[in-house]
Amino acid sequence: MSPSPASFQQAGRPPAFSYREVRKGLVRRNLQSVLSCDSVPLSQLAERYGTPLYVYSATTIRERLRTFDRAFRKAPHTVCYSVKANSNLGILRLLNRVGCGFDVVSGGELERVLTVDRGAGRRVVFSGVGKTAEEMRLALRDGILLFNVESESELWQLGECAARLKKKPPIALRVNPHVSAETHPYIATGLHQHKFGIPVEQARKLYAGASANRHLAVSGVSVHIGSQITGPEPFAEAIERVAELVRQLRSDGHRIEYVDAGGGLGISYENSDAPRFRDQVVNYAEAIIRPLRGLKVHVLLEPGRAIVGPAGTLITSVLYVKDNDGKRFVVTDAAMNDLLRPSLYGAYHEIVPVKRNANSANTKVDIVGPICETGDFFARDRQLPEVQEGDLLAVLDAGAYGMALSSNYNSRPRAAEVLVQGRSAQLIRRRESFQDLVRPELF
Numbered sequence: 001m002s003p004s005p006a007s008f009q010q011a012g013r014p015p016a017f018s019y020r021e022v023r024k025g026l027v028r029r030n031l032q033s034v035l036s037c038d039s040v041p042l043s044q045l046a047e048r049y050g051t052p053l054y055v056y057s058a059t060t061i062r063e064r065l066r067t068f069d070r071a072f073r074k075a076p077h078t079v080c081y082s083v084k085a086n087s088n089l090g091i092l093r094l095l096n097r098v099g100c101g102f103d104v105v106s107g108g109e110l111e112r113v114l115t116v117d118r119g120a121g122r123r124v125v126f127s128g129v130g131k132t133a134e135e136m137r138l139a140l141r142d143g144i145l146l147f148n149v150e151s152e153s154e155l156w157q158l159g160e161c162a163a164r165l166k167k168k169p170p171i172a173l174r175v176n177p178h179v180s181a182e183t184h185p186y187i188a189t190g191l192h193q194h195k196f197g198i199p200v201e202q203a204r205k206l207y208a209g210a211s212a213n214r215h216l217a218v219s220g221v222s223v224h225i226g227s228q229i230t231g232p233e234p235f236a237e238a239i240e241r242v243a244e245l246v247r248q249l250r251s252d253g254h255r256i257e258y259v260d261a262g263g264g265l266g267i268s269y270e271n272s273d274a275p276r277f278r279d280q281v282v283n284y285a286e287a288i289i290r291p292l293r294g295l296k297v298h299v300l301l302e303p304g305r306a307i308v309g310p311a312g313t314l315i316t317s318v319l320y321v322k323d324n325d326g327k328r329f330v331v332t333d334a335a336m337n338d339l340l341r342p343s344l345y346g347a348y349h350e351i352v353p354v355k356r357n358a359n360s361a362n363t364k365v366d367i368v369g370p371i372c373e374t375g376d377f378f379a380r381d382r383q384l385p386e387v388q389e390g391d392l393l394a395v396l397d398a399g400a401y402g403m404a405l406s407s408n409y410n411s412r413p414r415a416a417e418v419l420v421q422g423r424s425a426q427l428i429r430r431r432e433s434f435q436d437l438v439r440p441e442l443f
């Protein structure tokens with residue numbers, strides 16, 4: 001069953017978000033429990049920057065990246081953070097500083113990475129099912145680590161672009177291992193009926209074609225079976241098929257240096273008895289490393305959600321509380337344009353009050369945004385402590401696919417974003433203005 005906010009209020013999710021006793025007013029002993037990011041009370045950030053507001057914990061992002069590195073320490077590997085999960089330059093800079101690589105799926109994402117560090121290309125892998133010639137040229141000029149090619153036509157297109165620029169890019173084919181992962185149908189990608197990759201049975205022939213092209217350097221095999229996959233089994237199954245293919249390809253005479261295991265490791269949106277993140281990553285690493293034992297490949301990893309998801313929250317103010325025929329609605333100033341996951345995937349996000357009041361009883365409410373769509377909701381029939389108009393709520397685990405999927409629907413300016421590091425908070429994206437919205441329009 002869905003956990004009540006009480007379970008969170010006892011445990012918290014340190015270090016990113018936990019309740020701290022903060023002095024209320026001027027009287028020293030008058031304390032209030034306020035949800036904080038690292039050691040900054042979220043109420044303080046809401047006051048300074050307004051709401052809706054995304055807040056991220058730099059400490060948590062770094063720690064989660066380190067968890068991956070530790071779990072894979074026995075295998076030569078590079079973590080290439082999946083930029084699409086959260087592409088804010090401040091977050092990319094933070095990851096770049098600790099030597100993280102990047103997985104991009106568009107020219108725009110590559111430009112973001114290069115904006116942060118001109119020299120980061122060597123740590124970039126380029127995935128995506130529809131790369132344009134223009135995007136390929138950008139990546140070729142930059143000399144990226146690996147192109148993950150998803151179709152035969154794309155392979156020849158890349159060969160042509162490379163020939164024109166006199167380059168020989170390292171390539172991997174993204175194979176579709178026909179592994180089913182238990183996740184939302186919109187984010188499962190590993191079956192043949194999905195648009196992604198090349199059926200593993202056809203790969204060998206295509207590798208032969210690729211290595212016959214003077215402008216392509218066959219270097220690896222790549223796979224990505226979907227997102228929000230919580231158990232290790234589908235990963236193990238996919239990598240077993242990849243390992244088998246690597247052996248075949250090597251016996252065919254190809255030099256296979258890299259295995260790109262993709263991303264997709266899920267997080268626990270419902271807090272109940274979640275395995276500890278470290279244990280989860282250790283099991284995941286085991287699932288990937290074991291089938292590759294003895295192959296001496298360099299492993300590439302593309303986690304997105306697992307790095308930034310729990311490191312971010314969306315702070316919103318309660319605008320109105322209304323009762324319709326026995327049903328209570330809490331109307332917030334954030335909406336589906338700020339955080340689309342509940343509307344798009346029916347996704348669950350834990351929602352807690354920023355200021356905890358020990359005495360208030362839970363009531364069942366729908367938490368909804370102001371957009372003119374019935375699908376604009378964050379939670380339905382959710383137990384929430386009594387809230388009043390003006391109160392602040394925190395939508396947890398919103399660091400991945402939150403801001404990245406936001407839009408200006410209903411002509412709503414996008415939220416601001418703040419990165420917290422210990423006791424300091426840095427604005428990493430200012431709130432959009434009306435002028436920002438209409439700037440590209442001509443009339």
Ligand SMILES: *Cc1c(COP(=O)(O)O)cnc(C)c1O
Pocket residue numbers: 082084085103105127128224226227228262263264265302303304305306400
């Ligand atoms: C989306 C995506 C990822 C990241 O997925 P997460 O579930 O956020 O880890 C990695 N690789 C590719 C190719 C992707 O499309």
